[in-house]
Amino acid sequence: MKILAVCCLTLLLMPTVGFSQISLAEPLLQQIPSQVEQQLQQRTSQLQQVAQQQLAQQQLVKQLAEKATLADPLTALPQVLAIVDQQGQSLWTVVEVEQGFRAVEREWLLLLTESEWQGLVQRWPELVRYQQAKSELTALGMLLVKLKVPAELDSSLQLSQQFDATLASYAGRNHIYQPQAAVNTDASAALVTSEALATSAELVKSTELVNSAAMCTLPVRLGMVDTAVALDHPALVQQSQRLKIVQQNFLPQTLNQTYGHGTAVAGLLAAQHADIKPLLPQLTLYSASAFYPANQYQQSATLAHILQGLNWLVSQQVKVINMSLTGPDNPVLAAVIAQLVKTDVILVAAAGNGGPVAAPLYPAAYQDVLAVTALDKWQQLYRWANQGEYIDYAAFGVQVPTLSANGTVAVQSGTSMAAPVLSAAVACLRAAEPTLSLAQIRQRLTAQARDLGEPGHDSQFGNGLIAAPLKQH
Template sequence: MLFIANIKPLRRLTAAIAVGALVVLPLPLNDAAFTIPVALADDDDGDDDNGGGGGRSGGGGNNRSGDGGNPGYHRGGDTLRDLRSLFRWPTRERRAPVRRPAAVPERAANELVAVGLEEEAIAGLIQQGFTVDERTQISLIGSEMVRLVVPRGMTLATARAAVVARSPTAAVDFNHFYQPQAESNTGCAGQDCALVRDIVGWPAGENAGCGKPPRLGLIDTAINVDHVTLTNTRLEVIRLGEGEEERSGEQHGTAVAALLIGASDSRVPGLLPGAELIAVDAFKRFGKSKDIADTYDLVRALDLLVQRDIKVVNLSLTGPANAVLERSVKAAADRGMILVAAAGNDGPNAKPVYPAAYEDVIAVTAVDKARNPYRRAVRGDHVDIAAPGVGVWTAASVSGARQKTGTSFAAPFVTAAVSALIAGEPDMPTESLEARLREFTDDIGKPGKDPVFGWGLLNARKLCGGGSEIKPSAL
C-alpha cells in the first residue's frame, strides 16, 4: 500500500520501512512531495484473532480480514493516522476478555430443605405458594425430608421463617452446596513419586497387617470403576443422579477411592487394599469443570450408608453449616457411625467449614512430606488430626496416576486408621476411639491440641501391633 504526504516545514525525516525488517534512513527533504512505501503485513499469528496487540492476542477470534480487521492499525485516508500507523504510536487495544469458570454459589437460588415437617404444615405451605419439589423418607432421622421451592418474589430468609413458623420443631435450612477439597499438582519424577504415606509409617500389604476392617463408606463424586487400580477391588458405587448431562466428574472420587482400597499390586496401592468400599456419588456437574452436592443429596447419601450398616464414612467435601445436615450427622453418630471429613482448603484464616467442624465429626488437616502444614488448610479449634495431603500419589481419573493435593487426600488416611483400630472391636465407644487415635499421633505443633495440627500427625507405625519402620516405596 502507498500513500503520499507533502511536508514542507521539516528539514529531515527518519523513515521506517518495514518489510519483515526495520530499516532507518535519513531522507533529505525539500518542498517536493515524497512517497513512502508502507508494509502492513500481518504478524506470524495472523490478524484473524480477536482484538489488538498487533495480532498477538493469543485467542481464537472472529476470523476478520480486510480493512479494519486489526484495530491496532490504521489503513490510509488520514495523514496523521497514517503516520501514527507507520511509527506504531500507542493506540488503545481491544483485548479478548478472559473467561473464568463460573463461581459456585453457596446455595440453591430458590430452594429450602426440611426434616420433621408435619403433613398439616406442608399443606399450609402449598396453599401459601410453596411447591414440594421432592420428598423422601430418611430412616436415619425417622422422618421425611422435603425439598421446597419458594414462591416467586419471596426471599429465602422470609421463606425459611414461614416454614419454621408452621413447624417450629422441624429442621429447616437453605439447600446449601458442597464441593470436593482438592487442587491439581504438577507431575513428579524419581524420588518425588515416593508414597507420602511413608512419612507416617503406614503398614504395607493386604489390609495393612490389621484384622479384617469393617466396610468403608465414601460420599464423593463419580468413580471410574474400570481404572486398573480398582478393577479387582471390592467396590460398589451408588449414583443418586439420573441425568447424564449432570453426571459429576470422575477425577476426585477415583483418586479418593484408589487411595482407600487400590489394589496392592498396582501403581497406586490403597491404604486398605482388601477392604470393601460402598461409595455414593452424590455430586452433579456445575458448569464445565466444577462438581457440587447439595444438602438434600448429602443427607440421602448418608442415609443410604446407614441402611447398609456402614461403620466408617469418608467425607472429602466441605460447605456451609446447615441445620438439616447437622441433625443428620448427629443422628448417624448416635447410631455408632464414625464420620471423617476434610478440614477444607479455604486458607488458614478462613471460617470453619462443614461437616468437618461439627462436634461429631473427625476433622482432618493436611501436611506435606516435610511435616509442614498445607498452606491452604483451614485452621481452628475443631481440627482433630493431621495426615499427609500434599503431593499424594494416587489414581488419575482415566488411567495411570498423578499427584493430588488437598485435605481431601488427608482424610482417607484417618478413615483407614479408624477402620484398622476398630477392626477387632467394631462396637468401640466413640470416647475410647478418640483416646486410642490420640495414641497414634505425633504432637508436632504446640503441646497438646492446637488449631494447626489438632492432636498431631497420624503415626501408623504401630497401628496394627507392628513396630517396624517401613522403607519408602519408589514408583
C-alpha cells in the same frame, strides 16, 4: 602442701611416653582434620541434594497447577450457573447466597417426620404448592421434603416472617458442597491437557511415598460420599478377599457423572500400583456418588444428594464414612449428623482448603465429626489448609501419588487426600473392636498421634499426625 604432694605423686606414677610413640601419633593427628573436612563435605553435599530435590518438586507442582487449571475453580464459577443434563435441559440453577456460599436457587430442605410434615401442611396449606419432592430417608428414620419457594420468601428471615419460627426450625437451604483437592482430573470431562498429564507423571516419579505402609491388614468396611469411582481403572481391579467396591449413583440418570475426585480417594485406600501403597489392602468400599461436573475443573454436590447418599450408606451397615468435602453450616446437615451419631456411625471429614484465616467449614467443624488437615512429607502444614480449634488430627495429604480417572497415576494435594488416611485408621479400629465408641476411638487415636506444633491440641495440627501403620492395642 597435701595438694602439691598428690600432684607430684601423680606425675611420678604416669606412664612415660617415648619419642617413638609420639612420632607414631603425629600422622593420626594429622588425619583428623582431613577426615572431619571430608565428612562435612559429604553432609553439605547431601543437604544440597535435598534442597535441590525440594526445589524441583516445588517447581513441578507449580507447573502442574498452571497447566492443569486455567483459573481458580471457585472464582471460575459464575454467580448464576444453570446445571443441564445430557440433552441440554436445565435441571436446577446454582446461585450465590449468604456469606459467598452457593445453593440451588430458591430450594429449601425440611428434615422431619411424616406426622410433623402433615402438621405443617394443615397449618399452612400453601406448602403443598411449594413442595417439589419428598423422599423417605428410611435408614435414618426421617423424611426429606424439598420446597421451591417464591423469590420473596428465599431467606431464613422471610420464611420465619411468613410461617413463623416453627417452619424455619426444620429448614435449611439446599446448599452446594465441594471436594477438597487442589487438582481434580477427570477424563470423561476432558479436564486436563496432555502437557498437564506429562507434568503430573514426572512429578509422580520424583515423589516419595508418604503413605508407605498399610494402615492395617484386617478386612475393613468403609463408606464414602464423593464423585463416582472409575471402576475400570486397572489399579482398582476387584478381587475377592482383597477389594470389593459397591457403588450407587444419587444423581439424575440424565446428568453426566464425574469420576476424578472419588477415584483419587479410592486409590489412596485400595489401589494396587507400584507408585501407591494401599491403606486398606482388604477393603469393601461403599461409594455414594453425589457429585456432578459444575464446569471443566470443579465438581459440586447438592445437600439433598449428599443426604440421600448418607442414608444409603447407613442402610448398608457402614459404620465409618469418609467425607472429603466441605461447605457451609446447615441445620439440616447438622440434624442428619446428630442422627448418624445416634446410630453409632463415625464421620471423618476434610478440614477444608480455604486457607489459615478462613472460617470453619462443614461437616468437619461439627463437634461429632473427626476433622483432618493435610501435611507434606516434611510434616509441614498444607499452605491452603483451614485452621481452627475444630481440627482433630493431621495426615499426609500433599503431593500424594494416587489414581486419576483416565487410568493413570497423578499427584494430588489437599485435605481431601488426608481424610481417607484418618478414615482408614478409624475403620481399622472399628474392625478390630466393633463396639468402640467415638470417644474411645478419639482416645486411641490421640494416644498414638505424633504431637506437632504446640504441645497438646492446637489449631494447626489438632492432636497430631496419624500415619500408617496403625498400632494395634
